[in-house]
Amino acid sequence: MRRGIGVLLTAVVVGLGCDNQMSEERAGVMGEGLKVFISVDMEGIAGVTTGSEVSSSGSEYQYFRALTTLEASAAVEGALAAGATEIVVRDGHGSKNNIIPDLLHKEAKLLRGVTDRPENMMLGIDESFDAVIFIGYHAKAGTAQGILAHTSSGNVIDLSINGVSIPEAGYNALIAGLYGVPVVMVAGDNWICDQVIELFGEVATVETKVGMGVAALGLHPEVVRERIRATTTSALRDLGRFGPYRLEPPYEMVLKVRRERSLYPGAERTGEGEFSFSSMDFLEVMDAFNAMK
Numbered sequence: 261m262r263r264g265i266g267v268l269l270t271a272v273v274v275g276l277g278c279d280n281q282m283s284e285e286r287a288g289v290m291g292e293g294l295k296v297f298i299s300v301d302m303e304g305i306a307g308v309t310t311g312s313e314v315s316s317s318g319s320e321y322q323y324f325r326a327l328t329t330l331e332a333s334a335a336v337e338g339a340l341a342a343g344a345t346e347i348v349v350r351d352g353h354g355s356k357n358n359i360i361p362d363l364l365h366k367e368a369k370l371l372r373g374v375t376d377r378p379e380n381m382m383l384g385i386d387e388s389f390d391a392v393i394f395i396g397y398h399a400k401a402g403t404a405q406g407i408l409a410h411t412s413s414g415n416v417i418d419l420s421i422n423g424v425s426i427p428e429a430g431y432n433a434l435i436a437g438l439y440g441v442p443v444v445m446v447a448g449d450n451w452i453c454d455q456v457i458e459l460f461g462e463v464a465t466v467e468t469k470v471g472m473g474v475a476a477l478g479l480h481p482e483v484v485r486e487r488i489r490a491t492t493t494s495a496l497r498d499l500g501r502f503g504p505y506r507l508e509p510p511y512e513m514v515l516k517v518r519r520e521r522s523l524y525p526g527a528e529r530t531g532e533g534e535f536s537f538s539s540m541d542f543l544e545v546m547d548a549f550n551a552m553k
């Protein structure tokens with residue numbers, strides 16, 4: 261919750277001795293002054309089916325990056341309709357330079373470029389945001405029927421935190437959760453939609469396609485964009501439904517990889533291609549993951 265009516269509501273709510281949850285609910289109901297963070301990947305965008313379509317060297321890449329930009333813009337439009345006044349779009353795929361700046365809705369700010377910060381696809385998130393949206397997301401490594409299913413790198417077999425096997429959406433939601441910000445809407449193939457519902461419980465989803473391994477049965481991109489607009493708006497208008505995704509520290513990571521890389525300081529090799537690392541600081545866990553993935 262932010263300026264204007266947000267500040268007013270905070271003052272009223274704090275005055276009444278209510279908690280943040282309450283003020284979030286009020287902001288959601290009023291639908292005003294929201295600050296929204298949109299993290300955008302490419303594999304889950306409507307139409308995308310093969311790796312070359314999301315690789316900058318692929319002949320179809322320019323077309324699919326335009327679809328990616330339009331799908332992100334649909335989420336921006338949905339957020340604006342719910343009263344968002346500040347929207348940051350984080351380009352999260354590959355080189356992080358996929359979204360076409362002047363094709364993106366002009367009310368959003370665009371965060372592009374690679375970082376070595378552990379936030380990575382969530383670079384820019386902080387406690388000033390009210391809600392997070394994931395666009396173009398995909399299922400975790402090992403999801404047999406998922407479209408372009410993987411977890412960060414093709415080398416990862418599985419990543420778990422505190423015994424919970426998670427996709428990229430899982431650790432990105434945990435990063436948002438560090439700042440108390442809930443993930444309210446996820447768009448991607450049916451498999452990632454199932455995975456985030458299982459992890460987060462209360463989360464709105466838009467299925468862009470049904471994954472059948474190397475094939476996908478897809479909805480028309482404009483139909484998907486219509487659903488993203490409507491679902492984003494309804495989720496943000498009902499913000500009190502959603503809570504931040506959190507696991508209890510210490511965060512115990514178990515990482516299984518195909519090809520071993522060098523051991524991150526403090527990590528332990530627990531078997532062939534298997535490593536564990538534990539920390540009270542989740543961002544440090546992400547550093548260890550990024551070094552060993």
Ligand SMILES: [Zn+2]
Binds near residue numbers: 302
């Ligand atoms: Zn990606």
